[in-house]
Amino acid sequence: MPGGVNSPVRAFQAVGGQPVFIARGEGAWLYDVDGNRYIDYVGSWGPLILGHRHPEVIAALRDCLETGTSFGAPTALETELAREIVSAIPSVEMVRLVNSGTEATMSALRLARGYTGRNRIVKFEGCYHGHADFLLIKAGSGALTLGVPTSPGVPADTAANTINAPYNDPDTLEQIFAAHGQDIAAVIVEPVAGNMGVVPPQEGFLSFLREITRRYGALLIFDEVMTGFRVAYGGAQERFGINPDLTCLGKIIGGGLPVGAYGGKREIMERVAPAGPVYQAGTLSGNPLAVTAGLATLRILQHPGTYAELERKSARLADGLARAAADAGVPVTLNRVGAMLCLFFTDHPVTDYESACRSNTARFAAFFRTMLSGGVYLAPSQFEAVFISLAHSGEQIDRTVEAAHKAFAAAGRIE
Ligand SMILES: Cc1ncc(COP(=O)(O)O)c(C=O)c1O
Numbered sequence: 001m002p003g004g005v006n007s008p009v010r011a012f013q014a015v016g017g018q019p020v021f022i023a024r025g026e027g028a029w030l031y032d033v034d035g036n037r038y039i040d041y042v043g044s045w046g047p048l049i050l051g052h053r054h055p056e057v058i059a060a061l062r063d064c065l066e067t068g069t070s071f072g073a074p075t076a077l078e079t080e081l082a083r084e085i086v087s088a089i090p091s092v093e094m095v096r097l098v099n100s101g102t103e104a105t106m107s108a109l110r111l112a113r114g115y116t117g118r119n120r121i122v123k124f125e126g127c128y129h130g131h132a133d134f135l136l137i138k139a140g141s142g143a144l145t146l147g148v149p150t151s152p153g154v155p156a157d158t159a160a161n162t163i164n165a166p167y168n169d170p171d172t173l174e175q176i177f178a179a180h181g182q183d184i185a186a187v188i189v190e191p192v193a194g195n196m197g198v199v200p201p202q203e204g205f206l207s208f209l210r211e212i213t214r215r216y217g218a219l220l221i222f223d224e225v226m227t228g229f230r231v232a233y234g235g236a237q238e239r240f241g242i243n244p245d246l247t248c249l250g251k252i253i254g255g256g257l258p259v260g261a262y263g264g265k266r267e268i269m270e271r272v273a274p275a276g277p278v279y280q281a282g283t284l285s286g287n288p289l290a291v292t293a294g295l296a297t298l299r300i301l302q303h304p305g306t307y308a309e310l311e312r313k314s315a316r317l318a319d320g321l322a323r324a325a326a327d328a329g330v331p332v333t334l335n336r337v338g339a340m341l342c343l344f345f346t347d348h349p350v351t352d353y354e355s356a357c358r359s360n361t362a363r364f365a366a367f368f369r370t371m372l373s374g375g376v377y378l379a380p381s382q383f384e385a386v387f388i389s390l391a392h393s394g395e396q397i398d399r400t401v402e403a404a405h406k407a408f409a410a411a412g413r414i415e
């Protein structure tokens, strides 16, 4: 396997050392093949908001297995998940299930182009929307971590239709629309950026996106692959009260199995084949196992108090980390929205790609390695989020903060 991994973010290139090989997970614990135990803040990169092997998810999967693994035909289960998404996500009236977040964003953008008859799209520097060619330009996540934000292999004429704008910068976007507004099919955005570390939208930024896209007849697409069912049950659009035209989902709606979805206004979604002419398909789309794990997860997330509990746990971790950094005299900027947070090794505010890149990544690497040897598993990159789950106990969070005291001291020894 290239680099020994099946997705670049799993390699330890940015932090040094070799990746840990995982044997199993239980709640918020991860166990490696050498018998070490870690408190897990990766959660399979976001899907495991209930932790590993939640008993209700596992029981539902066991029952589902007895019926088969895939049919390539409609099932009642997929209809149930579609209904749940439509009732949860404020702007979604119709939805199509796919197999990954990448498929969701790629398909939503094809639909936006088919619907508007325009070719250009606007994305934001440091946002990551999966690995489709036209989105791998100044992309975040592993691409940023490995220093290849714009990938070789993306044809120049494909890249020419993607316009990159700085996140949280309405003035630049206004200029882009003034120059190209009639050609822009859509603006796609992570409503809380989570792939250049965590960068919240500044006051008014999302409403500005809503206004300017309407003004120029372009669609607004929220990529809620990470934020959907995480920063609120109804995603960032519920939390911030802004309704996009299309929404992309993934991660949590598959409960740890491969899934994605895109949805939005009926009038737009009815252009998707076979209802309309914009083609998109998938052999395993709506897979019963993925749908079952997703549905079981969403049902637990609906319990009263769930998001308040996530908020409490996340605040306890954030406060503890901030205190530990201050005790060690290491300047950090901590960004948090609900159950996703990021520690940047800088004393400047982090509001966009450029300010995220000012973080001291050598300090992050030292912090990461000391946390790992102290039994805490973080994403091996400065530019990824820390994900808190319902499975994290107060005791695990306190242990994490204890480990962080040592880790900040180690980071502080690096210039
Ligand atoms: C915001 C966002 N969009 C899209 C994707 C792509 O999803 P996937 O890895 O399932 O293709 C990811 C994560 O990888 C993501 O965080």
Ligand SMILES: N[C@H](C=O)CCC(=O)O
Pocket (backbone or CB within 6 Å): 007, 008, 009, 010, 045, 046, 128, 141, 142, 195, 226, 384
């Ligand atoms: N940051 C990525 C998406 O959220 C991590 C998942 C991956 O690319 O493997």
